Amino acid sequence: MGHHAPLLLLDVVRAGGLLVTSPAWTWRDLAALLSPDELVAAGDSLLRRRDAPNRGGYLSQPDPLCGMQELQEVLQRRAGNRGASTARTALELMRPGADSAQETRLRLLIRRSGLPEPAVNQWIIGPAGQRVSRPDLQYVRLRIALEYEGEHHLLDPDQWHRDIARDDGLRRLGWVVLRFSKKHLRPGNQAAAAEKVRAALLTRGWRPGQPA
Known part of the structure; x- marks a missing residue:
């Protein structure tokens, strides 16, 4: 089932010819579905180093896909949404640079x-x-x-x-x-x-x- 969200221009990117939600926004969406450890792993994947191994697939954006500041900003804007506590816990445990x-x-x-x-x-x-x-x-x-x-x-x-x-x-x-x-x-x-x-x-x- 779909849902409505107050997206800004910076919350949407193009991937594989389609408009999709940004990495930071998508990570915040996943907070309602994943465990804290899974969300940390997903977040670390966004913060990979610039010369990390190629991801493959249709994603054309270079690493890192976003920064801690973007994640914090999305988290603040969506502090009342489901999964906020999981997202806050995960954000504190995330570290830039991991490859996998x-x-x-x-x-x-x-x-x-x-x-x-x-x-x-x-x-x-x-x-x-x-x-x-x-x-x-x-x-x-x-x-x-x-x-x-x-x-x-x-x-x-x-x-x-x-x-x-x-x-x-x-x-x-x-x-x-x-x-x-x-x-x-x-x-x-x-x-x-x-x-x-x-x-x-x-x-x-x-x-x-x-x-x-």
């Missing part, structure tokens, strides 16, 4: 486990000033990198080779590299995945209650 929903889910799992929140997709610079790697998540001071390995990494031999070289380069610089797959994010495996991160943090000198 699974990276977001891993970050939320770490946070929910009482561990320090890692940084998202930041370049690691080598001793000669060269860019070495940009892990999905990382603890910069402790030199811990976390990589989520999607299935395409295993199916593409060239990508798999690059991943191995990437991790070898980080280890030569003294970094610990933790790798995760979709099985780590399943309910029965989440506690072990969080413990994997906790153990690495403790090994590097972190103590509960301290920043990482």
Whole structure:
């Protein structure tokens, strides 16, 4: 069933030859349908970095599809609509830079486990000033990198080779590299995945209650 909404010009964009609601407005609509974690993942997808991998499909807009300010503005205008509480909760947990929903889910799992929140997709610079790697998540001071390995990494031999070289380069610089797959994010495996991160943090000198 359709519904009427007081749209402004900035709330409408063209995609695939059709007029559709803007990314920010659509995200706010989804707040009435999705769980907080799902809405965070959807929001992180809007905030991807400018040089993120190509999305494909008919969406011609470059990343990021919108900014935090646009999302906050739409949320304020629609504060009385269904899903407002979910949207406010999700907005506080969203972070720019994630490449995939699974990276977001891993970050939320770490946070929910009482561990320090890692940084998202930041370049690691080598001793000669060269860019070495940009892990999905990382603890910069402790030199811990976390990589989520999607299935395409295993199916593409060239990508798999690059991943191995990437991790070898980080280890030569003294970094610990933790790798995760979709099985780590399943309910029965989440506690072990969080413990994997906790153990690495403790090994590097972190103590509960301290920043990482």
